[in-house]
Amino acid sequence: MQSSHDRPVVLLSPHLDDAVFGLWHVLDGPGSAEVVTVFAGIPDPGRVTPLDASHGAEESAAWMRRRRREDREALAVAGRDPRHLDLLDIQYVADRDPELAQAVAEDPDSFVRIVRDRIDLRDRVSQIAEALPPDALRDRLVHAPVGFGGHPDHRAVALYAVELAKAGAEVRLWGDSPYVVRHGLPTWLGGVHNPPADEIVAEGLAATVGDRYRLTVDTVRLTGAALERKLRATRCYRTEYPSIQADFGAAMEPDMLAYELVWSLRADDQPGRR
Template sequence: MTAASLLELIDFDAYERVVILSPHLDDAALSCGGLLHALQGVPTLVVTLCSGNPPPLLSADGTRRLPPRRGHVSPRIRRAEDIAAMHSIDAAFVHLSFPDAIYRRSLRTDKLIYRSARERWVAPHADDNAYVEELHQLLRRICLDLGPILLVSPLGIGDHVDHQITARVALRLAAAGASLLFYEDFPYVANPDSGRGGGDNPAAALARLQLEPGQRFFVPVDVEGKMRLLRHYVSQVPVLFGSDDGMREAIERAQYDGRPCEMFWRATAPGAARAPRSPARPVRKDS
């Protein structure tokens, strides 16, 4: 599907604010770093959902301790990285206190809902419903009380459960009045075998949400600028890319029309009438 220029076609002045939903403490920068740079001067809010500390556990002696999960960095460290990144581009941000999927526990059994790395790449578990509902209610207050907003949500490429939940809640917010735009999840979209594997792609992610493609948009990426932003996530770059060169290669691999770009989607329910187009930029007439 051909794409149109997001920055040329959407009139951002028609919105009270652009709200970018970030499942974790790097997703907005990873997938929307180019958009964030372009929107400097436009009222923009990045809301990170899973940025809270893991719920403490009681040891046998009654003391409280944080549950270790091998290979995962303390949320405190990751919050500091994200704060530095957001400050570097003058972006407003909110860190919600929900824990990452790897730390969430069932209200029925008190056991971890997603007990292994493999279980994070699945549909949301029924034991996560309470979290989903609480998240929905909180985001309604944050987003829908602002006036007209453009809500920017992950599409769920890679099939990470926290990305899927974010997309589903975003759809509910759109039904309540938000104008919704999906972003292609990076770096999963640049490496289709990452995440759950199996060559995931935008069409498959839309199908999981029971949506059909509407309109596709692109935002050109300044590779050096995006790399400067992502370098703030010191704990994540080696995990995601291996090295600085690996990060550059991944950013340059996500292309449209021969240049590095970030990609965004409008979508519709199957058989539904096309959603109204977002406000277009006014055409300036020569004097």
């Protein structure tokens, strides 16, 4: 069996920006790595969703094409080139449901809360498996997000990765940033009691990993030129950056974006260990 260092690496990014925000040290590191952005599909032209409109878009298809260009620009900072799958972001799926679209239109700031309880994640995972057959990834070292924050697209990619792990793939789950630091650093990392941050981590790991695996976490803190390159890459996402900054506030500060967390999954006969 190949060691982790010898295996081809694939990074699964739910959206156009997630891998850069959460796993820059791997993107910017040595060796080859395939970056697969899962929900990068371009919706039908001629319409703008309420969420895109709230971010400044006039037409969602043009908005996504622009975001794809920015993703290529951002990843080029690390010498990478993305592979964009044509699966639709959950907002474009939700827009096809009149009742759901109306709820989002009335309160776009609550988009994640509105959609996460009405979307069948099993269907989303099946769509990913069809577009990205698990057999093709069995001998790869797979990096995927944990799904912190509850966004259904993040959770679907996380659950797909856990299914890969069950089938024998080596999987590492990275902390979705800036979701994971929305309330600052968790207690075990920052050294200051921080229940809201601890809850984000506990809820995310329980929802996507459960008790099947023993988890070990590695913490990377970027400094110097590496952090500057990450910040430069994140700012390439000009289309969505202002909205992300407005939503996450202090979590977008360099001292928070410097932290990247990666959990390795190990089969465990003693459920519940972290």
